[in-house]
Amino acid sequence: MLRLSKASLKAIVLSSSGISSRIRQHVALEVSKLSRPPHLAVLLVGSRPDSLSYIHHKKKAAKECGIHFELIHLSESISQAALHQELSEVGNNPAIDGVLLQLPLPKHLHVTSSLFHIHPNKDVDGLHLINSGNLFLRDRVSLTDFLGSQFSEQIMDDSLLEDTITSTGCGCFVPLTRRSHEDNYFVPCTALSVRSILLFYLYKEKKISPFVSGTPMCNLHVVIVSKSMVVGIPTAALLQKEGFIVSICDRNNSLDDIQRIMKTGDIVITAYGQAEIFDADFFKKGAVIIDVGINELLDEKNGNVNLLSTRRKICGDVNLKSVLEVASAISPTPGGVGPLTVAYLMQNILKASCLRDRDGVFMNNIYSSFLKMYETDDTSNPNITLLSPHQSLMEINRQGENVDNSNFEF
Incomplete structure (x- = not known):
């Protein structure tokens, strides 16, 4: 379960270690039933210390879940065309189920x-436009289902594993048709983690159930300090679907404006990217805070920032000590969103292994269409066998041959 602990009778500190452990156990159990273990390929360009650290945690989790982990280490000076070719080759490898570009x-x-060249069915980070675009559909039918054949299966809800929420008495997953479309594409793992932590807290402490229509969630204001496609945008999309009022700001806004907006938030989610920049003055009394930022403070002894230093301090955007008397609950860094994010990545890899056997050929059609629609200055294309594309996709290809993708930034 998600652990709730009182910090000196002040704010509740939310740790995801319990629920992340249970998700990993579930993934390991399901992997053990497969004829072969899922295969994850991680492409790393260069040798950033923070990237190496993140990859280490992913590799450790993959081993625990019985997932085969492969690191493809590329030169920092690799060209755009060469990177596209590497991604295409990995995507075309039938032995690989999931692809992650660090x-x-x-x-x-x-x-x-670069993300366009990751096959959508192997995009376990959920950053390809085919996957991220599904977050904004309001009809609860995935884009791939709308364009292709329909699937009637239900998703096994992967966001809440607490016994009291699943109501099965054994902590099992509960079929929820309201999120059935999420079974057919990948949602960014950090967004899934934020949603799980938030909904668990609201149910456990406030008795607000996300599974009952007409709940007070529609009256709660969420402020997200991030507009990234990894954290801010997908999290906003997920929470809007749950009925929250959502406002977004980021580093492009002045700190004064950010403070003014944050003070209105019943729930504040931060991924600003500066160590302990937000203190109690940025939050209203009783706010729920989910700190997604991962930062380092300078080594107090020698002033060096070094991921290999034993004196480094990993922290979030929020000054934890400062907000304990203001917030009603906080999910801090480290120990909050991070472990759950890695657990959801493992679950996405398991999902990729299942998706490839179900509708991979049709996804190839969409994949090819996107590459043509947003073609870059290189000539690398996936070496895949395609069925005859639907007429609508052929029309998209013809209209998109000269589309300039330079404005599509993450």
Whole structure:
């Protein structure tokens, strides 16, 4: 379960270690039933210390879940065309189920065009436009289902595993038709983690159930301090679907404006990217805070920032000590969103293994269409066998041959 602990009778500190452990156990159990373990390929460009650290945690979790982990380490000076070719080759490898491009990339590389070259059915980070676009559909039918054949199966709800919420008495997953479309594409793992932590807290402490229509969630104002496609945008989309009022700001706004907006939030989610920049003055009394930021404070002894230093301090955007007397609950960094994000990544890899056997050929059609629609200056294309595309997709291809993708930034 998600652990709730009182911090000196002040704010409740939310730790995701319990629920993340249970998700990993569930993934490991399901993997053990497969004829072969799922295969994850992680492409790393360069050797950023923080990226190496994140990859280490993913590799450790994959081993625990019985998932085969492969690191493809590429030169920091790799060209855009060469990176596209690497991604296409990995995507075409039938032995690989999930592909993850470790971000950030070196400045000379274009993130969006690189993500286009990850096959949507292997995009376990959920950053390809085919996957991220599904977040904004209001009809609860996935884009792939709308364009292709229909699937009637229900998703097994992966956001809440607490016995009291699932109401099965054994902590099992509960079929929820209201999120059935999420079974057919990938949602960014951090957004899934934020939603799980928030809904658990609201149910456990406030008795607000996300599974009952007409709940007070429609009256709660969420402020998200991030507009990234990894955290801010997908989290906003998920929470809007749950009925929350959502406002978004980021570093492009002045700190004064950010403070003014944050003070109105019943729930504040931060991924600003600056160590402990937000203190009690940024939050209203009783706010629920979910700190997604991952930052380092300078080594107090020698002033160096070094991921290998034993004196480093990992922290979030929020000054934890400052807000304990203001917030009603806080999910801090470290120990909050991070472990659950990795657990959801493992679950996405398991999902990828299942999706590839179900509708992979049709996804190839959409994949090919996107590459043509947003073609870059290289000539690398996936070496895949396609069925005859639907007429609508052929029309999209013809109209999109000269589309400039330079404005599509993450």
